[in-house]
Each structure stands twice: as structure tokens, then as C-alpha cells.
Amino acid sequence: MECRSTCTIHPVLGARTTRQLPQSCNVVGVCLKMAKSGLGRGLDEIYSSTEGPDLSSFVSEEEMPDSPRSAVLWMIFGSVCFGTMNALVKWTSDHADVWMIIMVRSAVIAFAVAAFAATRGISLRVNDRKTMLLRCSVGLLAMILYFTALGRIPIGQAVTLQYTGPLFVALLSGRILAERVSSGVAMLVITAFVGIVLIISPELGSIEPDALLALGSGFFAALAYMYVRELRKTDSPATVVFWFAAFSVCGSIIQSAPDISSLDSTTIASLVGVGIGAGGGQIGITMAYHKANAAWVSAFSYLTVIVATFYGFAIFGETLGPADWVGGLLIIGSGVALVFLPPSKNDTLESS
Template sequence: MADDLRRGAVFAVAAAAAMAVGATCVKGASATVPSTMIVFFRALFGLMLMLPWLIRGGRQAWRTQCIDGHIWRSAFGIVSMYGYFHALSHLPLAEAVLLTYTMPLFAPFIGWLWLGERPPNSALPAALIGLAGIALIVKPGTTELTSSAALIGALSGVSAAAAMIGIRRISNTEPASRIVFYFLLMSTVITATPLHWTWQTPTAPAWLWLLGVGAFATGGQLLLTRAYGSAPAAFIGPFTYTAVIFAGALGWALWGETPDLWSLAGIALVIGSCLLTLLPGRSRRRVDAPTEV
């Protein structure tokens, strides 16, 4: 199938908008629901959406020979989700979203250590620029809660990068749908454990926020899959950062969030550095669509 750049761009921007709305729902739910519950319901609702695929595919759909690879991938993904949702609970929406989107800065170095894949020449300068941007967003010396939440958000980006490398490690034998299934299954089981100590019965508005988390996050992932199926990854990548713009607009409209000049400068540096990491991939026409973090 020939590349359709316009179609890919439309799907990518739509995916970014859906993910920004999903992040907004996380922030809305966090006002009355602990992050442990939000992570659990995000995984549970996603798993429920996978059931038709599981029933239709039968045993062959979920049968795997590399369960250890799924465990490593899921572990990093779960840590990333906890960090991301914690950041969303305590930071302006745009900043929290951006910190998890720093994944391209760390992935080349994790791939080097884990898979022996030498990073491109642009990886180190991009990472240094990105770290400078993160420092401007974290703003050491501000309130301890804000700084710690920003650091946790940045660590969620590192964990997300490790999860993506974990996907790459098993993607030769495992289709994307099976990787997503095992991630959601393990996430649901593991994140159910803390509920024994942290459960709070959600109010009716909180249930709506939680349903929104599952619906928009899953919808965004499906749209992003369509985007990467329509155009090269290097073309799609820049459009995914419109999620930061959507998140900033939603944060301003719902909570009156306005980033200061330091944060704006940091956002610009991080986005620019992440785009720099995509330059070596322009010769590659297609990649597997990303799965759940």
C-alpha cells in the first residue's frame, strides 16, 4: 500500500487530541481517586476491549514462547503508567504530557545497553538539549511537591523508552496485538494488588472520568496505529507532539493553567530535541505501529 501523507497526518493529529483528552480525564479523576485506581481501571478497560480479539483468535492469539519478554516489557510499562499518572495529578497538563513524551531521548541509549544497537550520532546532542529542557520544566528550587512530580514524570519517559525497547526485543516473533494483550493482562493483575489499601468508591463524576481515561487512551492508540500504517514514522513523529498543544489548551480551559516562560522554553527544547532524534529514521519507510506504553 502506498504512503498517504495527508491521511497519516490527520490520524496522527487525531490520536494526539484523543491522548490529550485521555490525560485530561486522568487529571480530572485524580481529584477524588488515587492514582493506583486510575492505573488499574486504565488497564482493565483496555483488557475488556481486547476480549473480542481474544475470543476470535482462540488459543493461537495468546500463545507465546517468550513470556519473560512480556514480563520485562509489562514491568517497565506499568512503572511508566504510575509515573505518568502521578505527574498528571500534580503538574500542569501540558508539562506532564511532555515529560512522558521524552521517550525518544532515552530509547537509543537503552537500546544500546540492552540490544547492542549503536545510537545515531544525533542521539547524544539531542539528549543533552532535552535534559536542559527538562531541567527548565522541573525548576529545582520550586516547591518540593512540584519538583518531585516533574522528576517522576521524567522517569516515566525513561520507563516508557525501556518498554518500547522491550517491545522491539520481542517483536520479531510477537505480533503487536499479543504484546498489548499481555501488557494489559499483567497490568490488570499487578495493579489490582494496591487496591486492597487504596480503594475509594468513585463518585458518579469520577466514574465518567475513569471511563474517559479508558476510551480516549485506547482510541488514541488505535488512531496512532492507523497513522503509522499510512505514512513513514519520521513523518508521523512530529505530529504526535501536537498532544502537548492540545493538553495546554485543555489545561488552560479547565483549570486556568498557564506555563511560565521557563516552562515554555523547556517545552520548546524538549520537543526540538525529540524531533532531532527522528532525523536518522527518514530513510526507513515503515515501522511497526507503537503499542501501549
């Protein structure tokens, strides 16, 4: 009897669900092999750790036939939403500080997730409080650094550096450090970090401090992702997202409260738009993952960099230097290659 792969890769937490298969199919083996077919699968998971809520719990798990065209369209939609969110953050930074942006954005997401959870009867109770606190702390720090960088450097540069998260995961993950890293992975990581150097120090003589903020956001986003992976063992995706948003509101409301009364309607609308853009972006990548192979879809997530760079040029008149373009291509190229990097022999044996 023919056995088709029916694993759904969770786009934010990496959780996997299996549809009902004939008994002759080895469901566990299929899922594990899919899970280990590339290091870059966590790209959207990392990006979502600071950018938007995981809404996959609210997407129907009914069987969906593979549709690459639909997957690309959903990923384009998600990239446009995330790119628009980045542009709104940059525009709003001239009218409100980073604390206000974080507070309103997080409040919008917390309200949306709480409403969805209430309608679906999903519990938001925290089971692993220590790990949740660590995830929220590093996630908030990543968001502070990223939103601050967006207000100071070109959008394309900030987004590219924030996309270094998968590289930091490759360096920090205990599982990877405990094993021998293949020469292919090592070369790709080195290539990507050459690109980072070109962006943060284009003349190789001085470092752009504001670019380091975006790079730092990628580092802390990687830490947040690693804690999210731990939390998926004990807490639901909705719980993780809700409490991160609630924590971010609590962590920013004291600093932002004095300025709330001075906001005009346009600024308020753009602040709310930041939250809507984050949610729309996550819906896009969630649906894309439900429509096609996870590794193939992950490669298209770099469309956000292109969309953000276009916004920077069209709206803010930003231009990138040669070092930025070369560095960005090295980072993106390495990231895409990591997506399709085959698993090691040890991983393959473990999954069989």
C-alpha cells in the first residue's frame, strides 16, 4: 500500500502532527526524517519568536493536498505583512518611542490570542514558569533591539541582520555543539558571518553601533527560539504567545504610559497596524507551511528581506552600499543553503 508523507511541520514551535495513515506506514519515521532534512527549517520559527504570534493552533488540521503555488502566494502575503510591519515601526519611531511601539503591538496580539483561545477553549495556564520567564525576557530584549535598530538604520539592513538567528542557533544549540559539525555547515556559517562583517563594518576599520543592535536581536531571538523549543514539551503554542505578549506589555507600559495621551489618531492607527502586520505575517507563513514541503517553503521566507528593502527605498529613500548588498547575499545564500542541507548520517540512523 502506498504511503504518503502526511506530517505537518509546526511553523513556529516545530511541533508535528500526523494525519491518519494506513497501519503499514511508519508515521514516526516519516516525521523524524522530515524534521531533520535541513538546519534552516527553524527560520520562520526564529523570526516568529519576536515578530508575531503563532496562530497555527487556530488553523484547521484537515488534510490539505500539497499546493506549491498556494504556498508561495501565502508566503508572499506573509512577507508583505511582515515588511509592512517593519515599515510601520520605522515610520512610527519618529512619533513614538520603542516602548510605545512594543506596548501597543503586544497588547493587540495578546487580545487577539486571548480571544481565539477563549472561543476554542484553549487553556493559557503556564506549566513551566522558569522557562517561560526566560523565553519572555530574551524575546523582549530581542524586540527592543530590533525595533530600535529599525528606527536608526535602513530597513533592509536591519531585517537581514535579524535573519542571522538560524546561524546563532547552529552555534548555540547544545545538540549541534555535542556533535561534530559537518564541513558543509561550518563553511556556510563562516560564509554568513563574513556577510555580517561586511554589513556591520563595511570599511573593516570601524563598526556601525546601530547595526550591532540588529545583530544582537538575531542573537537573542535565537535564544528565545531555543526556550520555545523547550516550552513546546509542556505548554501550548497559544500559551507561549499570549504570555510573551502580556510580559511585553508589562515590561513596556511604565515607560510608555506618560505619552499615551499625546498620541494622535494617525500614530495610534500605525501602532495598531504593527500588531496586525505581525499577526497577518504569521498567518501567511502558517498557511504556507500547511500547503507545501517545509524546507521548500522556508527558502521563500527570505522574501521579507526583499519586501523590507523595497519599502526602505520607496518610502524612506534609503539606499544600500555595495558592502550591504554583498553581505546580504552571503547571509541569505547561506541561510537558503542551510534549509536544504541534508542530515548527517547519525541523524538519519536515529530517525530510522
